[in-house]
Amino acid sequence: MELIYNTWPWYVAGPLIACVLFLLLIMGKKFGMSSNLRTLCAIGGAGQFSDFFKFDWKSSKWNLWIVFGVIVGGFIAFQFLTPQAPQIHEDAVLKLKEYGINSTNQSFLPLELFNIENLLTIKGFFIILISGFLVGFGARYAGGCTSGHAISGLSNLQLPSLIAVIGFFIGGLIMIHLIFPLIF
């Protein structure tokens, strides 16, 4: 039981994600999480504003069942499988302290960014909103996210996916090294 309650190591989680890819492929589907955002925009009527959202979204509805499952899975994990605060590398803990983030190793998400008090400040609100915006915009521009490019795309040895993943890292490194010191 301890195995279930503790943090799952990489050699358990990685192969399980590969299993998900396999199950989706043999169901004639694909593994792509960000395309649901496009589907949701289309359902919300975004087709009135751009042809990009005028597609046969009914054929993408299956993917929303996965999203629903993911949310329920998260509920089960948070309620019953006692997720602990991730214990991360000491250097990372110290760096975050410099930025005023002290909830490291104590919370699943940094309270200094995600708690409600922070959301009610202008800066805190825009950090959350803009970070989501960049993820949504970037994923569609690149034609996929971590699941579509890094997992499915690299598994299919696609050059575009490799370029996209290199981009993910360029962006991530710029953010934590150049932009974090400016905003925190």
Add this chain to the structure above:
Amino acid sequence: MRQTLYLFLIGVSLGIIFIKSEVASWFRIYEMFLFKSFHMYGIIGSAVVIGIIITYYLKKTNAKDIYGDKIIIQPKDKGFIRYILGGTIFGLGWALAGACPGPMYVLLSSGFISVFILIFGALLGTFVYGLLKNKLPH
């Protein structure tokens, strides 16, 4: 109906994996971009290595899906600019939000209200991309 149930259950498993392996944690993403831990690289790396074998096998054997249709993995269009620029923008967001789209959905169950704003932002970003699509270099 049965397909819907299977997809839902795959999603449930994925949600549990995202939380229990901590890939949905902002701290793990930060640690990954600092190159301070093997955890995230091990997860993505092992998923890709096994994924390559699975994908190769399915293509090599002309495997059929459970409905009897040939499994076709649609390759992405060729290109460079959209992948490097879009990827970089995505990376900026991934590091700041500490979550990519899959983990974003799972965090709806974390009890943090901010996650709703995060997903609203992601929907807005998707929408604005749709508006600007024809004006952007691809």
